[in-house]
Amino acid sequence: MNPSEPRLLRVEVVADLPVLWATLQRLDLPATLDRHFPTPVHWKGPLTPGDVLAVWLLFLVSQGDHCLNHVEPWVARHRGTLCALLGKAVLPVHFHDDRLADWLTRLGERASLSVLERDLNQQTIRVYQLPTDLIRIDATTANSYAKVLSAHGLLQFGHSKDDPDRPQLKIAAAVLDPLGMPLATAVVPGNATDDPLYVPAIQAVRGSVGVGGRTYVGDCKMAALATRAFVAAGGDFYLCPLSENQITRAQRRALLQPVFDSTVALQRVWRPGRDGQPDELVAEGFCVDVALTAPAGEQAVRWTERRWLVRSLAYAQAQEAALERRLAEATAALRELVRRKQGKK
Numbered sequence: 001m002n003p004s005e006p007r008l009l010r011v012e013v014v015a016d017l018p019v020l021w022a023t024l025q026r027l028d029l030p031a032t033l034d035r036h037f038p039t040p041v042h043w044k045g046p047l048t049p050g051d052v053l054a055v056w057l058l059f060l061v062s063q064g065d066h067c068l069n070h071v072e073p074w075v076a077r078h079r080g081t082l083c084a085l086l087g088k089a090v091l092p093v094h095f096h097d098d099r100l101a102d103w104l105t106r107l108g109e110r111a112s113l114s115v116l117e118r119d120l121n122q123q124t125i126r127v128y129q130l131p132t133d134l135i136r137i138d139a140t141t142a143n144s145y146a147k148v149l150s151a152h153g154l155l156q157f158g159h160s161k162d163d164p165d166r167p168q169l170k171i172a173a174a175v176l177d178p179l180g181m182p183l184a185t186a187v188v189p190g191n192a193t194d195d196p197l198y199v200p201a202i203q204a205v206r207g208s209v210g211v212g213g214r215t216y217v218g219d220c221k222m223a224a225l226a227t228r229a230f231v232a233a234g235g236d237f238y239l240c241p242l243s244e245n246q247i248t249r250a251q252r253r254a255l256l257q258p259v260f261d262s263t264v265a266l267q268r269v270w271r272p273g274r275d276g277q278p279d280e281l282v283a284e285g286f287c288v289d290v291a292l293t294a295p296a297g298e299q300a301v302r303w304t305e306r307r308w309l310v311r312s313l314a315y316a317q318a319q320e321a322a323l324e325r326r327l328a329e330a331t332a333a334l335r336e337l338v339r340r341k342q343g344k345k
Helices: 017-025 028-038 049-063 069-075 081-085 097-107 110-128 195-209 226-233 250-261 313-337
Strands: 134-143 168-176 182-190 215-217 237-239 266-270 280-296 299-311
Touching: 017 028, 017 049, 028 049, 049 069, 049 081, 049 097, 049 299, 069 081, 069 097, 069 195, 097 110, 110 182, 110 195, 134 195, 168 195, 182 195, 182 299, 195 226, 226 237, 226 280, 226 299, 280 313, 299 313
Parallel strands: 134 215, 215 237
Antiparallel strands: 134 168, 168 182, 266 280, 280 299
């Protein structure tokens, strides 16, 4: 008979936690969070706020779950692993949903989040040596089945491509292209317009990667003259389509008139062929330089904008096919008009 007491062994699924935690440590995330969110006076436990927030982010990335009340039982299941990773005593009660909700409110303060976002971006770019010369900015919406509780809340009815009968919130993001790493994000009410979101996003990006020499890519809502002037004032570049608000149909036709008169040479765009195939012609066009002047803050900015007028061959063929289809349908409908039917002339 063995007189020694039996050892109680605990089996835990380690999964991806050590790899993810090593990445967070390499980015110096817990220390950065502690710098921006100091320990409150009545804070208890060996973990700092940075440790708690970092473990919470570890849960989000590992589990893909945003529910606050799921964090505490998850910590209880992985307590041994978390204690070994942090080198501290980790208790499930440290991650109670009420405590996480309080920190979520503090994280929602735009001023503190912007500074934290800037420092994390600079640390990430240094660690991974990411290129920062091309940034893409865009806004999207997310619908919800919840009710609109207040006229000042995030959930509001607005223009929606998905379901206009449901309230929504709007998310604007600036990301590194082509990696797709977010540099700045903003969550605004669903009835907010897109145009005013671009300048704050560019300001936040400039706080992380600097000013000058970078290209911002966006959709036609980025083409507001004030936004273009703001980008030009910082010595940066922009790439976006101009809608009819910026160039009317009459102005566009005047720019295309030299093409109709065969007085301007078109530049061709070729796509390299694969597996020994010849190059494919995908588009042709020309450019014009336009001198612009617009206010940016308290100063007037002067810059030269290069405008490209491009004809996509694939888009032109699709339009031609759609026109032929509509003509065929109209012809068939006209023929049906003169055909005798029972009870009708």
